[in-house]
């Protein structure tokens with residue numbers, strides 16, 4: 709394990725290329741990213757501060773920051789940064805590093821639970837089903853939510869990649885470990 713910057717360049721570089729990730733070093737702390745951030749208007753997310761923390765190697769602090777998970781990956785800051793810092797991809801990489809070390813936020817882990825149980829990050833609920841029917845569609849699209857037998861393939865991907873362990877998934881409860889059982893297909 710190197711510095712956080714080295715890990716961002718090394719790990720993110722495998723996906724985006726090292727030059728892409730090295731743009732982090734170009735940050736001049738102008739704050740345009742923070743000023744552009746739709747999420748930051750309503751949350752404690754301060755994009756500029758995240759990059760400052762990353763550059764001074766505050767690894768544990770950034771991994772334990774709830775704000776790290778408030779980014780909606782809208783790419784507004786990415787488009788507006790005057791220094792060409794690949795902001796959103798850097799945030800995504802920091803999240804991946806944090807997740808590998810067991811710091812994924814509960815709401816993000818719950819998205820994994822929904823995918824595990826329905827195949828959808830945002831399952832289709834009764835209200836959406838009524839809306840679909842109102843415009844002449846079947847209540848459910850032809851996805852794993854309708855064809856539950858296909859869910860096994862989704863769950864196999866999660867098992868094979870170790871994503872279930874990463875989010876601390878309880879296969880008996882079909883929920884995060886320690887969470888109340890809320891139905892779903894048992895394995």
Ligand code: SF4
Nearest residue numbers: 735736738739741789
């Ligand atoms: S807009 Fe770009 S240069 Fe300015 S603080 Fe944000 S990342 Fe750094």
Ligand code: SF4
Nearest residue numbers: 745779780782783785
């Ligand atoms: S990509 Fe994330 S940090 Fe950047 S503006 Fe959008 S929500 Fe804010």
